[in-house]
Amino acid sequence: MAGKYREKLIAFYRKLGFEGDRLAVLSALTIGDRTDLSESVYESYSVAGTSHVLALSGLHTGLLYALFFFLFKSVTGRRGIGRKVNAVFLFVLLWGFAFFTGFSPSVVRSVTMLSVLVAADVFGRQTLSLNTLAIAAWMLLLVSPAWLFDIGYQLSFFAVASVLLIHRPLYRMLPVKGWVGKYVWGLMSVSVAAQLGTAPLVMFYFSRFPVYFLLANLVVIPLVTIILYAAVLMLFLTFLPWAQVWVTEGVKCLLDGLNVFVRWVERLPYASIDGIWLYG
Secondary structure, three states: OHHHHHHHHHHHHHHOOOOHHHHHHHHHHHHOOOOOOOHHHHHHHHHHOOHHHHOOOHHHHHHHHHHHHHHHHHHHOOOOHHHHHHHHHHHHHHHHHHHHOOOOHHHHHHHHHHHHHHHHHHOOOOOOOHHHHHHHHHHHHHHOHHHHHOHHHHHHHHHHHHHHHHHHHHHHOOOOOOHHHHHHHHHHHHHHHHHHHHHHHHHHHHOEEEOOHHHHHHHHHHHHHHHHHHHHHHHHHHHOHHHHHHHHHHHHHHHHHHHHHHHHHHOOOOOEEEOOOOOO
16 A cells, blocks of 8 residues: 555646656655666765765754654654654654655664654653664664664664764864854764765675765765755645646756756765775
8 A cells, every 4th residue: 555655646746747857766766766777877875975865864854853853843842742642743744755655664764763763752751872873773673673784774783883972072173153153963874884884785785885974975865855855835725726837847956957967976986985895
């Protein structure tokens, strides 16, 4: 049933005029469908060190979680019954999103992790820690022990663990003033922390290390954030066709800009180091 609804959403994207690389990237970013992605597009994102944005996972669900958390907090408040109502809405929307993506393993992993965060927040516990990460990992392995050997499972939990352990000390190494500087350095330090945790696995499984991953992610992650939020707005504007047309054209322009930038990074000298062989 979830797969059928995902197919209906792709058909709706086609009806709005998305096709080719635009449709392929938008489907990958929003519902995790990569069937239309060409080898050249996937290779471009891989060389640029941004292929993680095409695998619907923690980045995308985290962005949606942040959006809905902010919206519900403004309406329900953050104390007493408002916090519990907020948590219920977040649970429903997170698992509803997982349903529309066909319950892909990567989305189930990230939604489970975020559900643990929501539960921790309701009970007044520390929302993001190694304990919550361990609980999410244990719950997923209880359902499917074979996920322990899944590359996506390993990469996602290595990335989050690395961010939890390395990001804060790394961020404090360079005191930055001004909100722009703090935002850029915060994005860079998170990217470096995640890359340090996943680089050994990436080199082991794919024999490649993307050289310009930091430069690429500084542009790609904000662009993907805007595209994801704009796509949500585009879907909500179904009852206002004239407004939906304007948002749709904006999403198309953003997707074109994203693909052009990634291909530019791919063509830079020494964009990736290939042929790295690591052995168990």
